[in-house]
Amino acid sequence: MPPDDRDLSPCTGWTRDHWAALADRLLTSARKYASPSHARISFPGPPGGYGADVDGLEGFARTFLAAGFRVAGEGGHDPLGLMEWYAEGIAAGTDPRSPERWVRLEEHGQAKVEAASIALVLHLTRPWLWDRLDAPVRERVVDYLAGAIGAEYPPINWLWFQIVVEQFLASVGGPFSPEDIDSALEVTDGFARRDGWYRDGAERSYDHYAGWALHFYPLLWAEMAAGDPRAESRRPAYLLRLERYLDDALHLVGGDGSPLMQGRSLTYRFAAAAQFWAGARHLPGLSPGLLRRAASGIARHFTDRGSPDGDGVLTLGWHHEWRPIAQSYSGPGSPYWASKGLYGLALPADHPVWTAVEEPLPVERGDFHRVVSAPGWLVAGTRADGVVRVVNHGTDHSLPGTHLTDAPLYARLGYSTATSPILAGEHAGRPLDQSVVLLGPGDEPSHRTGFETLRAGALLTGTTAGASRWRAHWVTPDAGQPDHGSGYSGAVRLGPWIEVVSAVRGPWEARLIRLSAPAGEECGPLRVGGWPVPAPHPDWTAADSPADGAATARGTVWSRVVGGPGLEASGVVSAGDGTPLAPWTLVPWCATPGPARPDRWYTALIHLGGEEPGGAPVVTWDGPGRARVAWPDGVTDVVETP
Incomplete structure (x- = not known):
C-alpha cells in the first residue's frame, strides 16, 4: 500500500x-x-x-x-x-x-x-x-x-x-x-x-x-x-x-x-x-x-x-x-x-x-440517537468508543404471524458494529444473545420470528423508544432446508405472548418485558440475553454476585445485563468459535429463578460500550403501563407501554 x-x-x-x-x-x-x-x-x-x-x-x-x-x-x-x-x-x-x-x-x-x-x-x-x-x-x-x-x-x-x-x-x-x-x-x-x-x-x-x-x-x-x-x-x-x-x-x-x-x-x-x-x-x-x-x-x-x-x-x-x-x-x-x-x-x-x-x-462527531423507521431500528452511536448499536423492532426476514426459527442475522433484538450475533454452535439455533425467550422443556428457548412491530420513535429528550410483541414458539425444523439467511420452518408448539418495550440512550437500553397467557397456563422461566462480546479467552469479569441479577462480560468491549425485580438469576455463557470476530463469545444474561408470571412487567438493563459500565439507569413505575427511566447522564424519560 x-x-x-x-x-x-x-x-x-x-x-x-x-x-x-x-x-x-x-x-x-x-x-x-x-x-x-x-x-x-x-x-x-x-x-x-x-x-x-x-x-x-x-x-x-x-x-x-x-x-x-x-x-x-x-x-x-x-x-x-x-x-x-x-x-x-x-x-x-x-x-x-x-x-x-x-x-x-x-x-x-x-x-x-x-x-x-x-x-x-x-x-x-x-x-x-x-x-x-x-x-x-x-x-x-x-x-x-x-x-x-x-x-x-x-x-x-x-x-x-x-x-x-x-x-x-x-x-x-x-x-x-x-x-x-x-x-x-x-x-x-x-x-x-x-x-x-x-x-x-x-x-x-x-x-x-x-x-x-x-x-x-x-x-x-x-x-x-x-x-x-x-x-x-x-x-x-x-x-x-x-x-x-x-x-x-x-x-x-x-x-x-x-x-x-x-x-x-x-x-x-x-x-x-x-x-x-x-x-x-x-x-x-x-x-x-x-x-x-x-x-x-x-x-x-x-x-x-x-x-x-x-x-x-x-x-x-x-x-x-x-x-x-x-x-x-x-x-x-x-x-x-x-x-x-x-x-x-x-x-x-x-x-x-x-x-x-x-x-x-x-x-x-458526537453521540447520537436515531430512529430508522422502515426496518424499525433504534440507533445509538457513542463517540468515545465509536460503537454504533441497533435495537431491532422491525426486521426478521419474514412476515408478521409466521412461526419460524429465528435467523441470527435478522431476528435478534440488537446488532452493532462491535459485536456479531452467534452464528455457529448450539446457540446459533437456540437464541441466547440479544434475546428475550421463554425456556421450555430441556431449557429450550423460544423463538421471535413473526413478531408485530408496535412502534419506533423518539421521545422529546432524544431517547428512542420502540416496541414489538410475538407469540413465543418452539420449532422442530424440517430436514434439508437450504440456508438463505432466513429462519427454518417445521413442527411448531405455541406458547404465551411476549411484549418488549425498549428505551435506548447512549450505551444503555432499558428493556421492559411482559408476558400474556390464558388464565391457568403456566409460563416457563423468562431469560434475557445481552450483547455478545468477542473475547480471546473463555473467561469474564466476575464482579457481580451470581444472585443479584447482574452479569458483566469483558472482551474487546464490555457487555452488562442488570435484571430488575423478578430477574434475580444471572450468569455469563462462553461460546467457542461462535462468531468470526474472536475465538470466544461471552454473553451475559439474567432470568427468573423459576416460572415467569404473566401480566407483570419485568425490567432488564442492557449495556454495550468500550469502557467498563458505570451506574446503570434506574427504572421505576408511576402506575400500570407507565415507566420512569432515570439515565446516568441525568435525563429522565417517561415511557408509556402499549
Missing part, C-alpha cells in the same frame, strides 16, 4: 491510490486461479453449494467487476492488460465447445446473478472491450445473455439482474423484452419504503442489500437507459431515495470502519462501501469527503485485519477465513462481490470524491 496521506484523508489516510492498489492486488492474485483461457476463476477451498462450475463463473464475473471499475475510471488506461485478459475469458466462456464454457442462465439460476455483472462491466467499458471484441464473440455474448429474456427471477433484488442484462442487450441491438423490464420495474417499485429504504422483496428483509443492490442498480440502469421514459420518470425518485437513505447509512458505520454486522451475505465485506460511491456518482450535492471517509473506513477496516489474506485472496469469512459465515449459496468465488465496494474507482482521479478532504463520520 502507498503511505498514508493524512492531509487529504485525516481519518483513514487512504486516497485513490490505496483503492487502486487494493483492486490491483485482488486482480493479479486472482489470475493464479484462472483456467487456461481465463473464463473461470476457481479460488481455493471446497466447492460451494452450487458446484464447481458455478464457482468458476462467480470467480470470473465478480472479479470482472473490479477490473471494469478500474479501467472505466482511468478512461481506458490499462497497464495490467485487464480488458485483453478478460476478453479472452469472455470468448472461451461463451463458446459452447470450450471446456471452460460458462454455466448458462437456462442451466442454473446463479448464472442470472453473474450475467448482470458481466453486462454491467461491458456497458461501463464499452469503448475498450465490447467495441473491440470480434463479431462472432459479440454474437455469442448476446446469445448467452439472452437467456434472461422471459426467464423467471425471484421477486427480490434479483429482478435488477434481469433489468440490467436486458437493458444492455437493448443497447447493443440484441433481443430483449420491454415487457420483462416493465414487469420487473413495477415489482421493484413496490420495494420502496419510508425514508429512502427498500425492503428486499415482500418480507421484512432489511440489510446491506439495500445499499449494494437495491440502490446500486437503479441509477446505473437509469444511465444505461438514458432517454427512455421509464428511466427518466423514475430517476428523480431514485435520487431522492438514495439521498435520504445515505443519511441513515452514514450513521450505521462504526468509528473503526466496521459495517453493521447484520443480515445475510456478510462475506461480501467491503461491498458495503458501494452505496457511498453511488452517492458520490449520482448526488453531487452530498459531501464527497464524508462519503469517501465512510467507504475508505470500511475497506481499511478489513485490510488492516487480514482481508484479503496473505495470498491476496478474499476467503469465505470476515476479517479472516471463517466458513460458518457462508450461506448455502456461497462458494469460494462468492466473496468477490466485495468488488462492488471498488465502484469508486469508476470515478476519475479529478472527481471531488477523490480530491475533497475527508470529513468525520457521524459517530466521530
